[in-house]
Amino acid sequence: MSVKKLFIARHGETDYNKKGLLQGRGIDAPLNDTGWEQARKLSAYLQQYRTDYLISSSLKRSWQTAQPYGESSKLEVQKEGGLDEMDFGMYEGVPYTEAVGDLMALKEIWEGGNVAEPVPGGESPLEVFERANSAVHELMDRSREETLVLVLHGRLIRILLSKWLGYGLENMQMIQHQNGAINHLVYNGEFEPVYLNKIDHLAV
Secondary structure, eight states: OOOEEEEEEEOOOBHHHHHTBOOOTTOOOOBOHHHHHHHHHHHHHHTTSOOSEEEEESSHHHHHHHHHHHHHHTOOEEEEGGGOOOOOGGGTTOBHHHHHHHHHHHHHHHHTTOTTOOOTTSOOHHHHHHHHHHHHHHHHHHOOOSEEEEEEOHHHHHHHHHHHTTSOGGGGGGSOOOTTOEEEEEESSSEEEEEEEEOGGGGO
8 A cells, every 4th residue: 555645634713613612513514704714725735735635524614624725726525424523412502611511521531541431412532533534544445546635623633633643532632723724644554643733824
């Protein structure tokens, strides 16, 4: 298998992000004006690379973020439901300030090693990793292309990178993410980071 280069970006801002509302798999919010500007800056940065495959989740904020780069590079955005954000269950659309107590309790459970504990009515970190990791490996296995750009979600990026880079799901909070940020990894049987949470392109 050839070495794969992966550029994993977080989607641009939505009004849910701006207002501090929890936004998982159950919320299909569009980008706001700031999010579209972040998507354009992401596209401009990625122009320096020859990309073979452009992938998003099935959620609007993800594929809209991928659109400017898809248009400028003449690439079709492939939407993959297996790469959707974590399902936050009963907390979907709830202000973070109202849910913070429950979420901190869940965080302690996960950091204690029980990553199979789901959000009430939603998914567990382990469930999310299994479906998304499977989707990424399937994409890599069926594609001869070497460079893949994936536009994903904050919690999902934390889950995937913490496991791939050997931190463990219980330490996913170590992975930082911001709207429009990029992570660059290479894969040759295992994942190695080139850079993480790159945001300087957004200041241009």
